[in-house]
Amino acid sequence: MLSRLAITAGSRNSGSFIWGRSSAALSTAQPLSNNAPVIIQESPERDLVNFPRRQRPIDAPPVRLGFLPEEWFTAFHAKTGATGPYMFMASVGTYMISKEIYVLEHEFYSGIAFAGLLMYMYKRLSPDVGTYVDGLVQAKEDQLRSIRQNEIDRCQASITEEEKAQWMATSYESLIQAKKDNVALQLEAAYRERLAEAYSQVKRRLDFQMERVNVLRRVEQKHMTNWIINSVKTSITSKQEDEALKQCVADLKALAAK
Amino acid sequence: MFGFGELPKEYNVKIHGPYDPAVYYGPKDTPLSEVKLGQLPAWLSRRSKNPVDWVRAGSRGYWRWSHKYLFPKHSGIVPVVQMAVGLSFFFWALNMSDIRKHKLQKYHW
Numbered sequence: 001m002l003s004r005l006a007i008t009a010g011s012r013n014s015g016s017f018i019w020g021r022s023s024a025a026l027s028t029a030q031p032l033s034n035n036a037p038v039i040i041q042e043s044p045e046r047d048l049v050n051f052p053r054r055q056r057p058i059d060a061p062p063v064r065l066g067f068l069p070e071e072w073f074t075a076f077h078a079k080t081g082a083t084g085p086y087m088f089m090a091s092v093g094t095y096m097i098s099k100e101i102y103v104l105e106h107e108f109y110s111g112i113a114f115a116g117l118l119m120y121m122y123k124r125l126s127p128d129v130g131t132y133v134d135g136l137v138q139a140k141e142d143q144l145r146s147i148r149q150n151e152i153d154r155c156q157a158s159i160t161e162e163e164k165a166q167w168m169a170t171s172y173e174s175l176i177q178a179k180k181d182n183v184a185l186q187l188e189a190a191y192r193e194r195l196a197e198a199y200s201q202v203k204r205r206l207d208f209q210m211e212r213v214n215v216l217r218r219v220e221q222k223h224m225t226n227w228i229i230n231s232v233k234t235s236i237t238s239k240q241e242d243e244a245l246k247q248c249v250a251d252l253k254a255l256a257a258k
Numbered sequence: 259m260f261g262f263g264e265l266p267k268e269y270n271v272k273i274h275g276p277y278d279p280a281v282y283y284g285p286k287d288t289p290l291s292e293v294k295l296g297q298l299p300a301w302l303s304r305r306s307k308n309p310v311d312w313v314r315a316g317s318r319g320y321w322r323w324s325h326k327y328l329f330p331k332h333s334g335i336v337p338v339v340q341m342a343v344g345l346s347f348f349f350w351a352l353n354m355s356d357i358r359k360h361k362l363q364k365y366h367w
Contacts, residue, residue, distance in 0.1 A: 042275060043271075043272040043273075045272045045273050046272065046273060046274075046275055047273045047274065048275075051273070051274045051275060051278075051281065051283075053275060053276075054280075054325065056329060056330065056331070057326075057329075057330040057331075058330060058331045058332060059330055059331070059332050060326070060327050060330045060332070060333045060334060060336050060337070061326060061327070063340075066335075066336070066339045067336060067339040067340040067343050098366070099366045100358075100361050100362065100363060100366060103357050103358060103360050103361055103362075104362070106360075107357075122335065126335070130334075134332065137332075141331070
């Protein structure tokens, strides 16, 4: 149905289709990465300076001692130097232990043992577990991306299909034109045939008329001659015949004398 | 009721785009790290007295922490350790009165 509409539009617009969105831009679209520009139609009032669109980071920011943010340490550097934060922690810890604000009871020692065990397990297992978990994350991400990519591919396939259909529709147009030409040729042939027919018919009638006149004249002539001959024959008497015969004999004698 | 299940009143989708639970959409004030000591009482007096706002601030903090440490593609073990240490500290503070009974010295001069 769309193809037919396109044909009618194309015949008005001499075959150049104007698309709302260029299909070339879509066909060159890469599989999207995290940094690919996202084109989203938004309100003109949108404040992207103070409220930028959030980007998902790839890696977590660096930490020290396994959990303390790096920037907490760098904030001290201007005043205390690189070891300042550690000195701060050591002094505060010494103070809290000395004044028994932090009481070194049984759970403190069991905590140390537990933390050591966990650190050992982490060092031992983290490479394998890390690769396994990264694989899971990547598989999930690929699956989620494939939903979008499949939709893009499907749309692109339907666009190319539609373009092909329209292209094929243009061939139908020329086919129809050829059929029209064919019909025009047939009409021309029929017209000429009839023209020839009319000519031959007229000629036949004119020939008939001419023949009729000829026949009439011939018959009249024949009749006239017959009539004249008959009337001459009937006008000749036996006396005249005899005279003629005698004249002939006299002529022959005159000839013989010579 | 009390703003439960509702977006903040300052949030406007046309200006702010998709809603981000980690972002404060209200009017901007000087951050605490840039406040001079003399301006501190005035700064504190500008803070909200409404407990709903306190809960919202905590929620925004949780979401900021999540975006920073938990949601990256390769987040690693750091958020787990941070959560463990934070919870340890929280329950240590909660049980402090009981833990104090294990003191070894009666007096600290």
